[in-house]
Amino acid sequence: MDKNFIIKDFKELYNLRWGIETNYNTLKNRLAIENYTGKRKITIEQDIYSKFLKYNIFQYYENYFNLLINRTKRQKGIKETYKVNQAHLIRKLKKYLPIMILNPTKEIIRKYTRKLIDSCTKSPNKNMKKPSTPRKPKKQRKFNMNYKPI
Structure with a gap:
């Protein structure tokens, strides 16, 4: 271990890593990237590619909806920042994305994009700031909660 590193350096490295960790969490837990529909190599590759495509589309919509939400909040005079509910957006994408891909007409894409915008911007999550007081x-408990002395 290099002795030149200080605690501040580790904090900075951890903060740089945080975005990667949250993106991996979304891929693993919300999009279930480790669950495959088949056992053959080609089906596993198709699953991975389709989930990464879905993740990229999700990221695009998430960024777009966050901009929409915060613009409308600022117009109403609200200073706090908000973000789209990720679980809700993923649920709606799983429902609407196959329809949009299988029927790629302008009308269908506009219709389901409008549905996405309407449903995902209704109830955004407020960005939580770090508390000002620690x-x-x-x-410390004397006994474990499950432990009952006789």
Whole structure:
């Protein structure tokens, strides 16, 4: 281990890594990238490519909806920042994306994009800031919660 590293360097490295970790969490837990529909190599490759395509489309819509949400909030005089509910957006994409891909007409894409915008911008999540006061440490318990002395 290099002795020139200080705690501040590790904090900075961890903060740089945080975006990668959250993106991997979305791929693994929300898009189930590790679940395959078949056992052959070609089906596994198709699953991976389709899930990455879905993830890229999800990222595009997420960024676009975040801009829409925050623009409308600023126009209403609200200063806090908001972001789209990821789980809701993924649910709607799973429902509408196959229809949009299988029927790629302008009318169909506009119709389902409008549905996505309407449903995903209704109830955004507020971006939580770090608390200004640190948390108070909890008192250490004498016994485990499940332990009952006789």
